[in-house]
Amino acid sequence: MLESIDVLFDHPDFxxxxxxxxxxxxNESQQSxxxxxxxxxxxxxxxxxxxxxxxxxxxxxxxxxHPKAAAVFGQLFEQKQIEKYYLAISAKKPKKKQGTVxxxxxxVRDGKWILDNSNTAxxxxxxxxxxxxxxxxxxxxxxxxxxxxxxxxxxxxIGSPILGDDLYKGESSDRTYLHAYCIRFTxxxxxxxxxxxxNKGTVFLSDExxxxxxxxxxxWTLPWPNNKLSQTIHAK
Numbered sequence: 189m190l191e192s193i194d195v196l197f198d199h200p201d202f203x204x205x206x207x208x209x210x211x212x213x214x215n216e217s218q219q220s221x222x223x224x225x226x227x228x229x230x231x232x233x234x235x236x237x238x239x240x241x242x243x244x245x246x247x248x249x250x251x252x253x254h255p256k257a258a259a260v261f262g263q264l265f266e267q268k269q270i271e272k273y274y275l276a277i278s279a280k281k282p283k284k285k286q287g288t289v290x291x292x293x294x295x296v297r298d299g300k301w302i303l304d305n306s307n308t309a310x311x312x313x314x315x316x317x318x319x320x321x322x323x324x325x326x327x328x329x330x331x332x333x334x335x336x337x338x339x340x341x342x343x344x345x346i347g348s349p350i351l352g353d354d355l356y357k358g359e360s361s362d363r364t365y366l367h368a369y370c371i372r373f374t375x376x377x378x379x380x381x382x383x384x385x386x387n388k389g390t391v392f393l394s395d396e397x398x399x400x401x402x403x404x405x406x407x408w409t410l411p412w413p414n415n416k417l418s419q420t421i422h423a424k
Contacts, residue, residue, distance in 0.1 A: 193226060197382050201257035202238075202250055203230070204371070206384050209246040209363050213237055226251065239265055242337065244353065247274070247368030248384050260375070265334065270373040273407040274339055276327040277320075277365035277391050278348035278358065286316045288413050289342040293335045300355055301337045303345050311335040313342040314412050321396040324351070328369075328404055330412060339366060351391060363389045370407050 197204040207213070207222055214221040214237070223235055236252040238261035252258035264270050290312040291303030303311070312332040320326045325348065329339050337356075343349060344356040352361035367386040374380070385401055386392040404410075 192229060193222065195230075196248065196384055197380070199375070199380075201254065201375075202252045202261070203235070204248060204250050204382050206387075207241055207246055207249040207368075209244055209388065212243045213240050213249070222249070223251075238262065239334065241368055242340070242366070244364035245274075245366045245368060246363075246386060246388060248272075248371045248382060249368070250371070264373055264375075268332070270371060271408060272331055272368065273370040273372075274327075274329045274331070275365075275367045275369045275386060275392075275401065275404075276329060276339060276343060277351045277397070278325050278327065278343060279323055279351050280348045280359075281325060282315075282317055282327075282343070282346045282348040284346065286413070288312060288314045289345060291345070293338070293341065298355070301335075301341045303341055309335060311338045311342065313339055315342070316410060317348070318400050320400050321394065324391065324396075326397060326400050328407055328410070330407070361389075361391065365389060365391060367392065369404075372408055 194206040195203055196206055205226065212221045214223060223237065227233065227235055236255065236258035238250050238252050238258055241249055250261060252261055290310065292306035293301050293309040293311045294304050295301055314330045314332065316328045318326045327343060331338050340350055340353055340356050349356045349358035350364060350366050351358050352364040370383050372381045383405060391397060
């Protein structure tokens with residue numbers, strides 16, 4: 189039986205929850221999605237998805253309580269007014285310790301995506317990486333677009349597939365180490381900033397990772413690169 193889902197923020201118009209990994213946002217043939225589970229838990233008839241997380245991704249998920257709020261969030265996301273920050277762990281060193289990964293997203297076999305040099309479905313992600321323990325590296329990633337598998341493909345393209353991400357040849361582990369860590373936006377003139385440190389996964393919970401995450405409690409203050417800087421890593 190699934191544990192109760194943590195509600196991180198409860199607003200009259202929306203809620204923000206900590207989505208567990210290994211659960212989809214919508215129903216699958218063999219498994220209930222997070223929407224009906226939350227509706228039952230919160231005793232409400234309906235909630236509206238305003239963005240998505242991959243099934244393997246844990247962390248911050250916003251759900252609107254009515255269609256008007258869903259429309260507002262639709263505009264905020266479309267206008268790129270919502271800052272999102274993710275944590276990921278890889279067992280492989282990246283080609284560069286920080287920078288921007290940008291390229292066109294192209295779907296290939298087995299449900300995978302790759303980056304290419306086209307201008308079609310362009311995905312852009314900025315990142316910093318930090319050594320946490322021998323053989324492991326923590327990534328703080330800021331996606332500037334919202335494409336399917338974007339962060340997973342970006343880290344794979346710089347030689348650092350996410351730990352536990354079998355689809356993109358990450359090393360085997362107890363979970364896929366991708367977590368929606370922080371979200372920041374203004375709603376009805378109120379600045380809302382929500383931080384959600386990961387609470388599942390042996391490597392996320394290790395002392396070394398926890399110490400590094402403790403230094404990243406204001407991720408928006410880091411010197412994020414400009415899109416036009418020469419350190420951009422283009423897809424090959």
